[in-house]
Amino acid sequence: xxxxxxxxxxxxxxxxxxxxxxxxxxxxxxxxxxxxxxxxxxxxxxxxxxxxxxxxxxxxxxxxxxxxxxxxxxxxxxxxxxxxxxxxxxxxxxxxxxxxxxxxxxxxxxxxxxxxxxxxxxxxxxxxxxxxxxxxxxxxxxxxxxxxxxxxxxxxxxxxxxxxxxxxxxxxxxxxxxxxxxxxxxxxxxxxxxxxxxxxxxxxxxxxxxxxxxxxxxxxxxxxxxxxxxxxxxxxxxxxxxxxxx
Amino acid sequence: xxxxxxxxxxxxxxxxxxxxxxxxxxxxxxxxxxxxxxxxxxxxxxxxxxxxxxxxxxxxxxxxxxxxxxxxxxxxxxxxxxxxxxxxxxxxxxxxxxxxxxxxxxxxxxxxxxxxxxxxxxxxxxxxxxxxxxxxxxxxxxxxxxxxxxxxxxxxxxxxxxxxxxxxxxxxxxxxxxxxxxxxxxxxxxxxxxxxx
Numbered sequence: 001x002x003x004x005x006x007x008x009x010x011x012x013x014x015x016x017x018x019x020x021x022x023x024x025x026x027x028x029x030x031x032x033x034x035x036x037x038x039x040x041x042x043x044x045x046x047x048x049x050x051x052x053x054x055x056x057x058x059x060x061x062x063x064x065x066x067x068x069x070x071x072x073x074x075x076x077x078x079x080x081x082x083x084x085x086x087x088x089x090x091x092x093x094x095x096x097x098x099x100x101x102x103x104x105x106x107x108x109x110x111x112x113x114x115x116x117x118x119x120x121x122x123x124x125x126x127x128x129x130x131x132x133x134x135x136x137x138x139x140x141x142x143x144x145x146x147x148x149x150x151x152x153x154x155x156x157x158x159x160x161x162x163x164x165x166x167x168x169x170x171x172x173x174x175x176x177x178x179x180x181x182x183x184x185x186x187x188x189x190x191x192x193x194x195x196x197x198x199x200x201x202x203x204x205x206x207x208x209x210x211x212x213x214x215x216x217x218x219x220x221x222x223x224x225x226x227x228x229x230x231x232x233x234x235x236x237x238x239x240x241x242x243x244x245x246x
Numbered sequence: 247x248x249x250x251x252x253x254x255x256x257x258x259x260x261x262x263x264x265x266x267x268x269x270x271x272x273x274x275x276x277x278x279x280x281x282x283x284x285x286x287x288x289x290x291x292x293x294x295x296x297x298x299x300x301x302x303x304x305x306x307x308x309x310x311x312x313x314x315x316x317x318x319x320x321x322x323x324x325x326x327x328x329x330x331x332x333x334x335x336x337x338x339x340x341x342x343x344x345x346x347x348x349x350x351x352x353x354x355x356x357x358x359x360x361x362x363x364x365x366x367x368x369x370x371x372x373x374x375x376x377x378x379x380x381x382x383x384x385x386x387x388x389x390x391x392x393x394x395x396x397x398x399x400x401x402x403x404x405x406x407x408x409x410x411x412x413x414x415x416x417x418x419x420x421x422x423x424x425x426x427x428x429x430x431x432x433x434x435x436x437x438x439x440x441x442x443x
């Protein structure tokens with residue numbers, strides 16, 4: 001029951017342009033597209049053709065649709081253009097490599113510390129869970145990546161508003177002062193701050209991934225230094241602030 | 247306020263590509279007046295695609311709404327060198343509609359769905375409210391130049407949202423044959439409709 005290996009991936013341009021590939025094949029074809037300029041040209045032409053098929057189905061929309069759409073867009077900020085860093089597929093590929101690295105580091109750490117096998121298993125399960133969450137996030141149509149750097153420390157956030165999820169990863173962060181920890185906050189447009197979790201004070205400067213949910217009205221993420229255990233509300237100014245895409 | 251409406255009856259449809267592309271540019275900067283013009287030009291075909299693919303009118307309106315908001319939100323991501331603004335918007339519309347119908351239907355439902363399918367052409371489904379346009383006539387004429395098998399494969403894939411593997415099963419045809427039909431059919435349509443880039 002193995003699927004036959006498709007020698008001519010080029011023949012998938014038409015089903016791809018028609019959105020007629022199952023999602024796994026569509027992903028594989030997209031990877032191929034990044035390397036195959038001719039295929040991109042073919043897909044573009046076939047898409048344009050398919051769009052004509054769609055245009056022929058035009059109907060007169062009810063007036064309330066117009067009202068609803070115009071009301072809703074008033075509350076949505078258009079995405080900024082992509083500047084440097086390349087197109088989405090490149091950004092998307094970046095993630096699994098990091099995830100693999102994280103999982104490996106996690107496993108290595110556990111082995112070195114000699115924690116019981118059960119704990120290792122739990123951690124592995126957790127890693128797999130993270131992996132599944134990440135896959136879902138990375139596959140979201142509106143997934144965006146934002147990075148900020150302040151000195152040596154760097155914050156990376158993957159956001160998918162459609163899933164109401166943002167994932168934060170910090171790198172190169174100086175250890176928090178003794179008895180203190182980093183804490184992540186959802187910063188609301190109206191100035192409210194809601195804790196998204198304590199990040200700890202990692203000796204290797206690496207924190208996360210930490211998943212933050214509940215992004216309605218949230219336009220930034222912030223990291224503050226708080227007394228061990230975290231605070232219900234921030235007690236210091238953020239050391240890092242990351243603007244989220246709308 | 248003057249609204250430009252430019253679809254002369256009977257004449258060739260004006261090439262709206264540049265105008266729409268420029269409007270998207272303005273949308274990216276937050277210009278809601280520009281978006282209203284995009285809406286007026288594209289809401290009809292967007293809703294048409296959604297209605298054709300998902301069938302249920304209420305769900306189709308939901309999909310159309312999501313699509314139009316996505317167009318507003320992602321206007322800065324439109325790349326003119328890869329095709330017309332209209333093609334870009336309708337590609338989003340079709341993808342969203344197909345995603346919706348696939349996520350809502352388990353395999354068996356989908357087979358029922360095809361069993362209920364009658365032989366009318368998919369683009370006649372909503373014939374009463376379909377906007378009369380030159381393009382529709384052209385698509386009809388070009389579809390008529392395809393072989394039955396090409397037309398059927400393309401209709402199942404594009405208008406009904408089936409994967410090419412499902413199309414192969416529904417038509418009891420080998421996968422390779424279906425891929426070839428889809429490609430040859432689309433290429434023939436492309437040439438017939440004079441899709442230029």
